[in-house]
Every structure is written in C-alpha cells, then in structure tokens.
Amino acid sequence: MSIDLAYFELPFRVPHRVGTTTLTARRGVVVRKRLGRRVGFGEVSPLPGAHRETLAQAVESLIEGVRNSSSPMLPSAAFGLSCAVETAAANPRYGLADQPRTVDIGVNALFSGTAEDARAAIESGAFEGFRTVKLKIGRARRADDHRLIQTAIELLPREVRLRLDGNRTMGLTGIVGLLRDVDTRRIEYLEEPLRNHTDLCELARRTQVSVAIDESLYDPEALEHVLGAPGIDVQVVRPSLMGSLEEVEAVITRGRINGMDTVLSTALESSYTIALVARLATVMEVGDRDHGLSTAPFLSQDLVDPMPVVGGRMALARALPVPSLEFVPAEKFTLPASARA
Numbered sequence: 001m002s003i004d005l006a007y008f009e010l011p012f013r014v015p016h017r018v019g020t021t022t023l024t025a026r027r028g029v030v031v032r033k034r035l036g037r038r039v040g041f042g043e044v045s046p047l048p049g050a051h052r053e054t055l056a057q058a059v060e061s062l063i064e065g066v067r068n069s070s071s072p073m074l075p076s077a078a079f080g081l082s083c084a085v086e087t088a089a090a091n092p093r094y095g096l097a098d099q100p101r102t103v104d105i106g107v108n109a110l111f112s113g114t115a116e117d118a119r120a121a122i123e124s125g126a127f128e129g130f131r132t133v134k135l136k137i138g139r140a141r142r143a144d145d146h147r148l149i150q151t152a153i154e155l156l157p158r159e160v161r162l163r164l165d166g167n168r169t170m171g172l173t174g175i176v177g178l179l180r181d182v183d184t185r186r187i188e189y190l191e192e193p194l195r196n197h198t199d200l201c202e203l204a205r206r207t208q209v210s211v212a213i214d215e216s217l218y219d220p221e222a223l224e225h226v227l228g229a230p231g232i233d234v235q236v237v238r239p240s241l242m243g244s245l246e247e248v249e250a251v252i253t254r255g256r257i258n259g260m261d262t263v264l265s266t267a268l269e270s271s272y273t274i275a276l277v278a279r280l281a282t283v284m285e286v287g288d289r290d291h292g293l294s295t296a297p298f299l300s301q302d303l304v305d306p307m308p309v310v311g312g313r314m315a316l317a318r319a320l321p322v323p324s325l326e327f328v329p330a331e332k333f334t335l336p337a338s339a340r341a
C-alpha cells in the first residue's frame with residue numbers, strides 16, 4: 001500500500017493544559033490514500049497527556065505498518081490510516097458514503113472556568129439552544145465547584161442537563177458531599193470524577209446519577225471492573241485513542257452489550273476528524289445523546305472549515321471536507337525537528 005503524508009501544526013487559541021503539560025499547538029500528520037480515482041484522508045495527531053505514544057512513534061508505526069501491509073500497532077496511527085482508507089472507499093458502514101445520513105447531530109457545549117465566568121458565558125448566550133453543557137470539575141476547591149454547578153443550574157433553562165467531568169481527580173466522599181444539596185435531576189451524568197475506579201458504582205448508587213466512563217476505557221484493570229456494572233450507563237469514546245474504525249465500532253458494540261450508550265468525542269483533533277467522527281455518530285448505534293464534538297473553537301487555525309454549531313446542533317456538510325496541505329510520499333517524509341520531541 002502506498003500513502004502520502006503531510007505535517008501540520010495548529011495553534012491553540014489559548015495554551016491548553018492536559019494533565020501537567022501545557023500545549024501551545026496541536027501537531028500531527030495527515031495521511032492521504034488514493035483508491036482508483038478517489039482520495040481519502042486521515043489524521044494522526046496523538047495528544048500529549050491523552051495518548052501514550054508520541055507523534056514520532058505514531059508516524060514510525062504508521063510507516064512500518066504500511067511497509068509490512070499490516071495494521072499499525074499504535075492507536076493514533078491505526079486510526080489515521082483507517083480513516084484515510086475508509087474515506088477513500090466512501091464506506092457506508094462508517095457513515096462515509098458521499099451524503100451524510102442526517103443533516104445535523106446534537107453536540108454538548110463545553111465549559112471550563114469559574115462560576116463568574118459561567119454566569120458571563122450564559123448571559124452572553126454562549127450556550128443558547130444546547131441541550132447539554134459539560135462542566136469541568138475537580139480542579140478547584142469544592143466550594144468553587146459547588147458555586148459553578150449551582151450557577152449553571154440556576155441560570156440555564158430547566159431542560160438543559162449538565163455533564164460533570166472530573167477527570168479522576170476526586171474522592172467518593174468529596175463528590176457525594178459536593179452534590180448533597182444539588183438538584184441531581186439536572187445532571188445527565190458524572191464523567192469519571194473519581195481517582196479510584198472501584199468506587200464508581202457506589203457513586204452511582206449513592207447519588208442516583210448515571211456515571212460515564214472515559215479514562216477507564218484505556219485502563220484494562222478498571223475496565224474489567226466497571227464494564228456492565230450498575231449505574232455505569234455511558235462511555236465517552238475518543239476514536240483516535242482506540243485505533244481503527246473497525247476497533248471503534250467494536251468498542252461501541254461492546255458498550256451497548258454492557259448497557260452503555262456511547263458519546264463520541266475526539267482528542268482535540270482538527271475539524272476534519274470532527275466531521276468524520278460526526279459521520280460515524282450518524283450510523284453507529286450509539287443511543288440518543290449529544291456528542292462531545294464542539295471543540296473547534298479551541299484552535300485558532302484548522303485543517304478545514306469547522307462545521308457550524310447552531311443551537312446545540314452541528315451541521316454536517318454534504319461531502320467530507322478536504323484538508324489542503326503539501327503531501328509527500330511516505331518514503332520521503334520526515335517530521336520537522338520541532339515535532340520530534
């Protein structure tokens with residue numbers, strides 16, 4: 001198989017914190033695959049702090065996989081190659097036939113900041129029309145998280161529901177205490193708030209709120225514990241952390257068998273990958289939830305024009321967008337030194 005590659009660098013609007021690292025830009029490569037007269041594209045851009053592999057390792061795995069006609073070992077490489085092959089084939093199985101099945105999909109709003117910032121955002125209409133708003137919690141003091149949640153509940157329309165993402169930073173008693181006087185009917189789910197995954201079922205039982213898994217999907221020991229457990233109702237799937245589209249489909253199916261809906265998201269990839277994952281969401285049996293795809297505003301440049309999000313719905317273009325970059329054959333490709341760190 002022959003492929004072409006192009007390097008890209010997309011600056012963040014404001015430096016982005018992932019775990020303990022601060023990133024100024026998304027770096028990656030786009031894979032171009034020709035199939036007869038058709039051309040397909042896929043993005044390989046492991047996100048430091050989320051993916052275990054570096055970009056250099058991903059590119060090496062990709063080139064090796066193509067050379068040996070095998071599937072690349074590293075998830076972000078397998079994902080990018082699979083996207084290029086399946087978009088070239090316009091595979092309807094993954095929603096990649098020329099016309100999307102639906103004109104739009106529901107997406108959640110995303111908010112990270114203080115209660116005062118949330119008030120300003122809501123009053124400026126930033127969440128207008130969204131059915132779900134995801135709030136980051138667990139980074140501030142408990143009292144600050146509490147004010148943030150209560151402010152959102154008070155100021156957002158009654159039908160809007162919150163997703164509280166704690167990124168494994170909290171203890172069981174801490175979050176149970178945080179939610180004690182909160183109207184939990186306004187919360188759609190708690191997304192992996194606990195440092196200790198073995199407490200997630202107990203959290204669902206004590207709060208009577210659904211729990212969503214995210215980090216546990218990439219942690220085999222945790223996954224075994226939570227898969228199919230009561231109260232674990234949702235999985236947040238970021239395809240480039242899983243691998244090929246076939247593997248992503250298998251994860252969605254496994255989730256469904258274990259009583260979980262799937263919310264599709266990305267690892268802050270470009271709007272090309274967002275468009276592709278949105279297509280995937282229209283054909284997979286994921287359940288009727290909003291997807292975590294409204295992340296384009298984090299980047300100040302993009303590979304393609306972002307899909308417009310209006311009133312909590314992301315419009316799907318009639319054709320997948322095409323990244324315009326300078327491609328070279330994979331054999332001749334080298335990463336710039338600045339991207340090899």
Ligand SMILES: [Mg+2]
Nearest residue numbers: 165167191214
């Ligand atoms: Mg999460």
